[in-house]
Amino acid sequence: xxxxxxxxxxxxxxxxxxxxxxxxxxxxxxxxxxxxxxxxxxxxxxxxxxxxxxxxxxxxxxxxxxxxxxxxxxxxxxxxxxxxxxxxxxxxxxxxxxxxxxxxxxxxxxxxxxxxxxxxxxxxxxxxxxxxxxxxxxxxxxxxxxxxxxxxxxxxxxxxxxxxxxxxxxxxxxxxxxxxxxxxxxxxxxxxxxxxxxxxxxxxxxxxxxxxxxxxxxxxxxxxxxxxxxxxxxxxxxxxxxxxxxxxxxxxxxxxxxxxxxxxxxxxxxxxxxxxxxxxxxxxxxxxxxxxxxxxxxxxxxxx
Amino acid sequence: xxxxxxxxxxxxxxxxxxxxxxxxxxxxxxxxxxxxxxxxxxxxxxxxxxxxxxxxxxxxxxxxxxxxxxxxxxxxxxxxxxxxxxxxxxxxxxxxxxxxxxxxxxxxxxxxxxxxxxxxxxxxxxxxxxxxxxxxxxxxxxxxxxxxxxxxxxxxxxxxxxxxxxxxxxxxxxxxxxxxxxxxxxxxxxxxxxxxxxxxxxxxxxxxxxxxxxxxxxxxxxxxxxxxxxxxxxxxxxxxxxxxxxxxxxxxxxxxxxxxxxxxxxxxxxxxxxxxxxxxxxxxxxxxxxxxxxxxxxxxxxxxxxxxxxxxxxxxxxxxxxxxxxxxxxxxxxxxxxxxxxxxxxxxxxxxxxxxxx
Numbered sequence: 001x002x003x004x005x006x007x008x009x010x011x012x013x014x015x016x017x018x019x020x021x022x023x024x025x026x027x028x029x030x031x032x033x034x035x036x037x038x039x040x041x042x043x044x045x046x047x048x049x050x051x052x053x054x055x056x057x058x059x060x061x062x063x064x065x066x067x068x069x070x071x072x073x074x075x076x077x078x079x080x081x082x083x084x085x086x087x088x089x090x091x092x093x094x095x096x097x098x099x100x101x102x103x104x105x106x107x108x109x110x111x112x113x114x115x116x117x118x119x120x121x122x123x124x125x126x127x128x129x130x131x132x133x134x135x136x137x138x139x140x141x142x143x144x145x146x147x148x149x150x151x152x153x154x155x156x157x158x159x160x161x162x163x164x165x166x167x168x169x170x171x172x173x174x175x176x177x178x179x180x181x182x183x184x185x186x187x188x189x190x191x192x193x194x195x196x197x198x199x200x201x202x203x204x205x206x207x208x209x210x211x212x213x214x215x216x217x218x219x220x221x222x223x224x225x226x227x228x229x230x231x232x233x234x235x236x237x238x239x240x241x242x243x244x245x246x247x248x249x250x251x252x253x254x255x256x257x258x259x260x261x262x263x264x265x266x267x268x269x270x271x272x273x274x275x276x277x278x279x280x281x282x283x284x285x286x287x288x289x290x291x292x293x294x295x296x297x298x299x300x301x302x303x304x
Numbered sequence: 305x306x307x308x309x310x311x312x313x314x315x316x317x318x319x320x321x322x323x324x325x326x327x328x329x330x331x332x333x334x335x336x337x338x339x340x341x342x343x344x345x346x347x348x349x350x351x352x353x354x355x356x357x358x359x360x361x362x363x364x365x366x367x368x369x370x371x372x373x374x375x376x377x378x379x380x381x382x383x384x385x386x387x388x389x390x391x392x393x394x395x396x397x398x399x400x401x402x403x404x405x406x407x408x409x410x411x412x413x414x415x416x417x418x419x420x421x422x423x424x425x426x427x428x429x430x431x432x433x434x435x436x437x438x439x440x441x442x443x444x445x446x447x448x449x450x451x452x453x454x455x456x457x458x459x460x461x462x463x464x465x466x467x468x469x470x471x472x473x474x475x476x477x478x479x480x481x482x483x484x485x486x487x488x489x490x491x492x493x494x495x496x497x498x499x500x501x502x503x504x505x506x507x508x509x510x511x512x513x514x515x516x517x518x519x520x521x522x523x524x525x526x527x528x529x530x531x532x533x534x535x536x537x538x539x540x541x542x543x544x545x546x547x548x549x550x551x552x553x554x555x556x557x558x559x560x561x562x563x564x565x566x567x568x569x570x571x572x573x574x575x576x577x578x579x580x581x582x583x584x585x586x587x588x589x590x591x592x593x594x595x596x597x598x599x600x601x602x603x604x605x606x607x608x609x610x611x612x613x614x615x616x617x618x619x620x621x622x623x624x625x626x627x628x629x630x631x632x633x634x635x636x637x638x639x640x641x642x643x644x645x646x647x648x649x650x651x652x653x654x655x656x657x658x659x660x661x662x
Contacts, residue, residue: 199380203380
């Protein structure tokens with residue numbers, strides 16, 4: 001590269017140099033690249049290759065992919081997963097937005113509320129699921145309390161776990177704090193003067209939310225939605241522990257697990273995993289395209 | 305919209321927890337006046353403005369417009385316009401949409417919105433920028449857009465919160481003139497907040513100098529400039545030469561003071577007694593170099609000279625070693641001696657409170 005600068009302009013500088021990369025930059029990137037290759041790129045390619053070599057034949061074919069979409073049970077599993085991931089993600093976002101709006105400038109007991117919300121994340125899925133089983137179970141405190149005040153029949157307590165509802169509840173408890181904290185972080189970064197100026201122009205609280213705060217929060221909400229959706233779409237422990245993994249809450253991650261570790265068909269397991277990834281990427285793509293149609297610049301306003 | 309004939313703030317107080325940001329702030333503003341709240345940061349001027357706007361609730365006191373209470377009316381219903389220090393333009397809306405925002409909320413007819421937005425943008429010379437976004441505008445243009453957005457609603461009161469402080473010096477002077485021109489044209493009663501003495505002087509009909517949530521002095525800019533009511537105001541108005549002194553003579557015409565090797569006569573009404581400790585001060589540009597044996601004169605020795613374009617500003621020392629700032633009509637050099645006189649009515653004398661006021 002040094003020669004390209006000193007010498008006559010007969011030889012154009014290399015591609016990397018034209019991108020503004022010098023040797024040091026490349027050297028500094030090496031550890032990260034090696035990390036990416038070893039832990040992401042290689043397993044991904046390995047998974048794709050495995051999925052394209054079905055167990056029965058062992059030769060290259062798309063049979064696994066074709067078979068999955070012919071197998072009614074697997075197609076149902078894909079829809080199941082959607083039906084589990086989408087509602088809880090939407091509910092998280094829809095609740096997080098007004099709550100963040102309310103808390104965006106700090107409120108009393110904010111730290112207590114935040115701690116309460118973060119606690120489920122730190123405890124981990126298994127512990128929360130165990131807790132849910134005893135709390136929301138047929139003889140759990142929740143049912144007992146409802147029975148005590150007469151809201152629920154003694155003989156017929158609410159079935160809140162080991163079903164679809166249990167999974168949604170579990171995912172909500174785990175997922176809501178993250179969505180909320182992300183949206184809150186984004187919203188509290190919006191210049192508070194924007195809202196004041198909306199009020200001075202005659203906007204009531206509702207109007208200043210819909211016309212100013214919400215549109216400016218859309219990028220943050222979209223990211224929170226994407227991350228939450230991906231986490232919920234690849235749910236495994238919650239679906240197994242508080243759900244009904246053989247029926248209504250048989251999710252794709254569980255199907256992949258069954259294929260790989262019960263039937264020892266790694267190829268089929270990889271196929272399901274790849275389909276999961278493609279669906280997740282498609283959903284993220286759609287959300288990001290929608291987001292790009294809204295305003296994406298700074299939300300601070302002005303030069304202040 | 306009904307124009308303001310009289311705006312009254314009656315003992316408006318605002319507390320934040322233990323601290324009182326605004327203490328029994330009372331003010332009468334005649335309609336169409338341009339009033340400036342002037343003071344250092346933390347003096348309560350922004351609190352006063354936000355109370356007026358309705359963005360802050362009052363702890364006590366009343367605000368009345370034409371005799372009607374408005375402090376219990378919410379900000380969005382007062383029909384006051386406000387320009388924020390950082391402009392607070394809506395970054396997701398175009399120039400046109402920013403200006404149309406308030407009109408759309410009022411469900412104005414589209415053709416009327418178009419006409420009014422066009423007029424407002426023309427008034428601030430932003431016509432042709434309708435489809436741009438705020439971040440595509442320069443600082444000065446953003447500021448003018450903030451103005452257009454406020455005045456398009458024909459507010460009865462215009463509140464300006466340090467609107468020029470984010471601009472560079474040249475632009476600041478240009479826009480200051482523009483604000484003046486807009487106010488002369490529109491005749492909207494205006495309350496302006498700034499910490500910049502020159503902005504306050506050039507724009508206002510009435511200047512309110514504030515300190516620690518209280519009014520230090522209120523009056524026309526000329527009066528505040530020429531006769532600061534306290535040492536604090538004098539300091540703010542550029543009375544940079546300050547000396548501890550003692551009253552030697554006192555009568556109804558004025559006082560004679562002595563200190564720092566100076567023996568000066570100050571004309572005016574002072575409530576001071578001989579022997580009293582005082583602080584005397586005067587502005588560098590009020591002193592002049594003299595060759596005659598004028599009274600109220602003293603000797604000084606030039607130390608440093610700064611060229612300011614029209615004149616030179618010099619730091620000099622008195623015989624006692626005290627510093628004195630002067631303006632010189634011609635270039636001088638360090639070490640030169642000169643005799644300086646100060647008009648009797650340009651020396652301000654205040655009782656010495658031990659420096660507590662500053």
